[in-house]
Amino acid sequence: MSRCKMIALSSAGILASVVTSPAAGEVRYDPASRVFRLTGGDTEYDIAIDEQGYLRPAYWGKALDAATPITLPLLPAPPVIGAMDPPSSVTAQEYAGQGGGIVTEPGIKVAFADGNRDLVLKYRSHRIAGETLTIELADISRPFTVTLRYTVDPATGIVGRSATARNDGKAPVRIDQIAAATLTLPYRPGYRLSYLAGRQLAEFGFAQQDVGPALAVLESRRGGTSNHMSPWFAIDQKGVSDEEHGPVWFGTLGWSGSWRISVGTDLIGRVRIAGGYNPYDFSWQLRPGETLETPIFYVGYSDDGMGGASRLQHRFQIAGILPGNGRPKVRPVLYNSWEATEFAIDEAGQIALAEKAARIGVERFVMDDGWFGKRDSDRAGLGDWTPSRTKFPNGLGPLIDRVHKLGMEFGLWVEPEMVNPDSDLYRAHPDWVINFTGRPRTESRNQLTLNLARADVRDHVLKVLDELLTTNDIQYLKWDYNRSFSEPGWPEQPVADQQRLYVDYTRNLYHILAELKKRHPRVEIESCSSGGGRVDLGILRYTNQVWTSDNTDAFDRLTIQDGFTHAFTPAIMMAWTTDVPNWATGRTVDLSYRFLSAMQGGLGVGNNLNKWGAADFDVATRMIADYKTIRETVQTGALYRLARPGDGGPTVDTLYVADDKRQAILFHMLQNYQARDDVPAIRLRGLDPDRRYTVRLAGGGKLPDGIPASALGSRWMSQGVTIPLRGDFKGAALIFE
Template identity: 35%
Template sequence: MIFFDERRNMITLSTAATTYQMKVDSTGVLLHTYYGPRLRGGDLSNRIVHEDRGFSPNPYEVGKDRTYSLDTLPQEYSSCGVGDFRQPSVEASCGNGSHTVDLRYVRHTVREGKYALEGLPAFYDEGVTAQTLSVELRDSCTGLEVELLYGVLEEYDLITRAVRVRNGGQTPVELERVSSVCLDFPVGEHDLITLGGAYAREREPVRMPLTQGVHTVGSVRGSSSHQQNPFVVLCDHETTEDAGRCWGVALVYSGSFQANTEYTQFHETRLTLGINPFHFCWTLQPGESFTTPEAAMVFSCEGLGHMSRQFHRAIRLNLCRGPWKDQRRPILINNWEATMFDFDAEKICSIAKAASQVGVEMMVMDDGWFGKRNDDFAGLGDWNVNQTKLPGGLGPLAHRIEEMGMKFGLWVEPEMVNEDSDLYRAHPDWAFQVPGRPMTRGRSQLVLDLTRAEVRQYIMDNLRATLNSAPISYVKWDMNRSLTDVWSAALPAQRQGEVYHRYVLGVYEILEMLHQEFPQVLVEGCSGGGGRFDCGMLYYTPQIWCSDNTDAIERLRIQYGTSFCYPCSTVGAHVSAVPNGLTGRSVPMQTRGVVAAGGTFGYELDLNEITPEEMEEVRTQIQHFRSCWDLVLRGDYYRLSDPFRQEAFNAWMHVAPDKSRALVGVVMGVGHANPIRPLLRLKGLDPNADYKVNGEVYGGDQLMYGGLALPILQEYQALQFDLERV
């Protein structure tokens, strides 16, 4: 998979269907020469043409050769201050105040297996063929050493990248920017796809043609955010869902990030992705090192859908961990939208009893079970059970739930504190706040300083005590505000630029302890819904609450955008009550069930308050999901329509890896008089096989190329049908 051509000084990385190539040139610069469909061989550096370009300076060692400039060369990891005026991959303030970094090749090594990153999430190589490439670059003047790490997971066409920076000099160095990945495209015009949005409108695909300049997306919120997602795609203008070239890059990180895409004066494209440089400054004393988060790349020449499916397989099987990564998750019911803070043990048991009668398998108790937590203003940080609501604690309630044949789950928000709490009164310095400035609140709460070991220990001690106090099978880990007033009382002034990243490392440390001590507990990530839906969290939490917006019609868009990178097995999706609390919209129970069945599937309402007909529909939904869960969670996912463009209907399907079965979901859009009959073309089937659909037999080629005529349904009605090869 990784081959070094010593005669040409060329390193080639190959996966099942792709080739990635780099070359050391005569000056020691590591050039990026190719990333695309798999090649039989060859040196792609012949695509690089040296020309004399005005205002593109030349390194000292090339003498009078004005055709050689770092400003025009595609580089594997771009330098800073030495003639390349495009986006740098690394920027550092050296001992003399200079920000110049000039990286040249020193050596490389190849080993079997995939590298791991201490304290950071990363893809792993269990069950797949993998190799690691390590390339060492060095700045000879400062002694700054940069190790480029590449992991090749052959079956998924996945190449991962991470960077270790070491101060090999004699004076301290301050890292001010360090990207995880740099991708240079020497020629071509591209579109950029990002996942934008807002709270309750997460991961909306935005596609735009690149024009000259730098396009930047990212987050400075301390988390990956609702507004942008650490996943981007570059593709050709003509690339579609099913054809064309595209390069997807996902950052395995849950904090502030930045993706820069630069389209240059010479129509080159450079993509850099990594930790956001906003308020980032990491001091490296001589001999110390810093490791970046990992980035994962997939190239596809078969369109966006194939790229997504490669990410889905890799994330589900080689990023998510633990016994739940490839199992059906329990069908649960959560009380939040039914009760909010207004509940007690009897109310929880009432909801659970109704749910148990139709096959729901887990009762999850949400916010409000601890401290003086009757509203948003108090209690966070005090993880002692509210005895008024739950006499005797969690144990008696959990056992009552178990007697109904259900498991018991719990909501927590360990990263936060209210001012009205015993914890804050005892340790006000444990919350982020800048001395002498008034605090900024979010949801009436403050953020605990997870850079401090004693804070992390307090959180873990409370989580451990809670989980040992009762039979708890599931934890919903929430985070309901962005970071502000980011200043730590435990760090000196000159190291405050490390706080944002150290905070994320603190979150990961606690989640890793939780994973090690309670491996059987299913942990679902959440941040006001989808505010921290990223590959970093999926390493610790195999599913994430997709959005606080549970309106089925809105969820069509949210789950569509999420699918560009993230598999259905990671998408927390529930049927909720109507009218919906955020939109006021009412749609049929069947439609809500069909949409929620595109994820982990559960309920977010009080089943005591629905009609007998709806209760029977719930029973049917649960029985059907149990029969096809492996298709949803393990199958190949196909987007059949775009809900941001298609008004008539939205459709998707899950196909078994061997193409023997499939599940199709369809939701009608806005109703119109005298409508056009919708035609649905399926994907992913065997064109040479026949499939039974609703008692009729069709050829796979008929269904994919000719299409299936759908009945005309009313506004927001849904269809869900199975296909089975005959």
């Protein structure tokens, strides 16, 4: 039985030029040790080329001193592996082809035209340009290459990984599976996987399970991101990691189509992770000279627990993903007309709502579904994006003008990827929907999905939206997407190319959004999909905010928002107040509680203002006024989850601290009283210990007894603050400045 050899990868080449820790945001290669070191923030990601030319994962975690040697286990395999498991099956590769005997998840799986399915990838070359590293891998004999691309964010150390396959042969190669990245963590006891799962009305449920040899698969097979599961994972260690301490490795896929992330341990306990296109119903014929590029898999590490991982992701998304070149516009206070009018829309009714919305401080008025074509219900009109002549005989101009005169921006709801069979568009182009010839066309919500993968459909959707924005002074689109793929056919394509639908659809969606942004740079877009069904780092490059869930119940939203912020920044998270009893849950809570729940993201109002009394308008006016003084901190500051919905306690306590530490907001939400007279103090985090902070209640009112009007940050963090509340579903927000 063979022995496991270990080699210390010399850092002599590094020491020759660097004698201190590496600067933030570096990619370096040491030719002596053949090690690549990617550093940013407080983290490091290292790769090595072994003696046989394989690219190997070397290290991923807290940044090391530049002089630290990197060790790498080389072939042959450890002695615990027997004849049934050859060395190739347990040797961790940075990105392996399905070949050479590997049995773990490969980076890529192909079939050559002659039937060969063996792909063995070895290092060929690399290039470093600033904070970007590209490494070319090539098959040992066939003219087939995979180029790996790495970008490292200087501030957070988050690495963006993607792969591009190229066929340099003379015959097509069928790709059956391709990942953006595969990742490896060394053996440690107690690895635990965290993920976000749920359904419509209950998105972003935070769940955890042990990592073991049974492969855990997080995925969407629906053609879109999905409400069922979010393309995000985190791995920590039980008994070592908690909310603010210990190691956490995490990753998020930037893709709005079908996706897959798999997590499991191999035969010797190492965690193997793969993420990219979902291989379910996937096939891509790569023609000679053609390439296929994957989405980007953004991966990172925190030594400060799950809270630290969240804050890194929030910073990275604000600085490097969202529109705005690192300075995204704060979310304006929004009013949406849906719950007030549903499809019963007309000019006079919308103007009346706009006037009431302006009274309470709303900054953006949005008219929802029902304004176009013959749209009197969800059975007709989708696809016909011109204003209804009966509802708006003079077009949208008079309404838009009135909204602007009231000091608000104007927005519209659209669902441009869908079509009702009862529409002029479908009657003219029944072939434009996703379908299999001669098979049923399953409707959902009385609608079918337009095949955006087709260039003519893509160009039509872009044209009608461009005309809508050109002929009307619109500042915002609520872009909805209310069904998954079914019968995913593309009969106009050759059989070998029909499954390109899954990739080309999403690529063309991005093309439309990018072109609209280019032509109408001041128009903002919200990504909505029956709630939170399209939230990912792909769509967020083109949209300014997302709809978190159709469930607007203020109590349920605390759980949804808690899960959401594990992976995504509150800067994009829209949260509304709506009427009670809530349509989704039947629950009734007071308006103040509803505002406090919604003020923890981008604030929106969806109530029927025609039914409000003077007291409601007073509460809303005060809350919105205070929200405008704190929203930048809420949306772009550091988030601390002090007491979570899943912790088993009666309260949810969430703290937001401004980047300059000059402001902080504590939201204290009581679920139920149950004789909670002995209320524990809530210790704040992240404040400047030497600064004095004054405190006031959001919405006005007298501070509870025992809370000083001002104190040093050290006092608020060491002794905390006690907020006595009585009753069920009661809340308070303290603003520290």
